[in-house]
Amino acid sequence: MERDDELNFAGRMAELRTALGMSQSELARRMVERGYESYSQTSVSRTEKGDRPIRLGEARALAEILGSDIESMMRGTPVSEYIHSVAKTRKAIEKSMFDAVLALWDFDRLKEEVDALTLTLSLIEDDAPGFTEAHRDLGWLRQLLLPTEAVAAWAAEIAGSGRDLTHAELLVSDIQRIRKLAGGDGLHQAEA
Structure with a gap:
């Protein structure tokens, strides 16, 4: 069985x-x-x-x-099926909560990676081939370095709204909202 x-x-x-x-x-x-x-x-x-x-x-x-x-x-029976459904739903909620924690940990780790990329770029000559594009790309990445708490609050808002956008559309349209949740410009300050 x-x-x-x-x-x-x-x-x-x-x-x-x-x-x-x-x-x-x-x-x-x-x-x-x-x-x-x-x-x-x-x-x-x-x-x-x-x-x-x-x-x-x-x-x-x-x-x-x-x-x-x-x-x-x-x-x-209806009761045993109900109890089984409750247990199954509880496990799914616990997994979703844990997945959210892991995603936020990963976000923090990626912020550290952008700091390392910033340091690496600072060691490259300004006139090196591709420097301008690399600097532009790094600027875009740095705009995403928002406080983890603000990103978590924004994610909760999005989850509750039922909006159906792709990842990029969502981020571009809501970057100002995340900054507002962060209480200012929300930019992560890295040592250059």
Whole structure:
């Protein structure tokens, strides 16, 4: 059984056992009668919590004891499906939050990289081939060196707005907004 099927089965198992007025010990006793000698109240408890995998033969025996079938028990109930949806959504939110933190860490690292590029360019002669283009490109990069907190606040605004623009369009149209969130020009000052 797949993990979702096992969780649905476990939730349905607890619901049916309770509806029948059967204790975990009684269910374990009936499993022992069917040849599952090591099946105990602890086995029932761990299975119902989803902490113990369900073997196919056990699933068949449990379903029969509880007056059901494996297929019905794997479908789950509205409550077990709701609980599963909540857990799945929670994991997705946690992942998104962690991804946002990683993106901001990466942004800070890239600001340091632009500082290093600035230093490198300062060591190159002004009349070297390509210097003008390199200086222009560096100027554009330096405009993007805004405080991380302002970038995070801007990202939150954009996420909540539902705007559908490409990365470049979004950045060009909102650079002034990010500076405003930074409380001024927002330019990152690098040592040259």
